[in-house]
Amino acid sequence: MTEISRKFSDPLPCPAQTNTLPESTPEEHWKHLPPYEVKSGEQFGPVQWRGKCFCGKITYLLKREEPLNAKYCHCRVCRVTHGAPVQWAAIFHKHEMLFTNGASGLAFYSTTHGNQKHILPTKVSCANCRTPIMDEGRNMCLIFPQLIEIEGSSQEQREKRAVFNPKYVRCAVYGIVMMVSPKWSGMENSSVPMNDEGIPIEVEQ
Numbered sequence: 001m002t003e004i005s006r007k008f009s010d011p012l013p014c015p016a017q018t019n020t021l022p023e024s025t026p027e028e029h030w031k032h033l034p035p036y037e038v039k040s041g042e043q044f045g046p047v048q049w050r051g052k053c054f055c056g057k058i059t060y061l062l063k064r065e066e067p068l069n070a071k072y073c074h075c076r077v078c079r080v081t082h083g084a085p086v087q088w089a090a091i092f093h094k095h096e097m098l099f100t101n102g103a104s105g106l107a108f109y110s111t112t113h114g115n116q117k118h119i120l121p122t123k124v125s126c127a128n129c130r131t132p133i134m135d136e137g138r139n140m141c142l143i144f145p146q147l148i149e150i151e152g153s154s155q156e157q158r159e160k161r162a163v164f165n166p167k168y169v170r171c172a173v174y175g176i177v178m179m180v181s182p183k184w185s186g187m188e189n190s191s192v193p194m195n196d197e198g199i200p201i202e203v204e205q
């Protein structure tokens with residue numbers, strides 16, 4: 001990896017070939033990095049998914065079909081910040097995401113600093129309707145698949161959205177990892193569930 005010189009210290013790593021403007025201040029630097037930078041559709045590449053907040057002011061694109069990973073998290077932070085029994089999140093590289101509308105209408109909450117500055121990691125929401133948009137880290141972002149717009153009947157939508165389903169659930173209460181869709185030795189639900197290595201999973205009765 002080549003060392004990249006940086007003109008100022010900021011919490012963002014400075015990847016190669018960013019479109020950083022020379023007059024950028026540290027506070028504005030992140031606006032020139034994915035997923036906030038301004039890019040044409042051609043520069044971004046083929047779009048796989050479109051996401052939108054509740055009020056519609058924030059829209060974004062994703063160019064990767066399957067997330068790197070996905071999870072259901074029911075830790076207390078996720079339950080409180082989403083007002084839901086569980087957070088459903090899918091992980092993408094930040095460069096696979098692009099805001100197409102409303103990037104200036106985002107609100108940030110730095111969990112480590114407890115303020116609304118753009119300091120990573122940060123929770124990102126719509127400043128208008130307050131829909132959680134993503135949890136942003138240095139290189140990755142956790143998006144929320146319920147925001148992805150999918151056309152068709154509700155059955156078709158469910159099927160297409162299944163690409164964001166996690167394969168495992170980490171249970172915050174018991175600290176165990178459960179498979180969401182186990183493999184079966186024979187017929188589903190009437191044979192022995194197996195793990196990824198094909199070893200039967202012991203199910204406590």
Ligand SMILES: [Zn+2]
Binds near residue numbers: 056057127128129
């Ligand atoms: Zn909104």
Ligand SMILES: [Zn+2]
Binds near residue numbers: 073074076077087
């Ligand atoms: Zn959590």
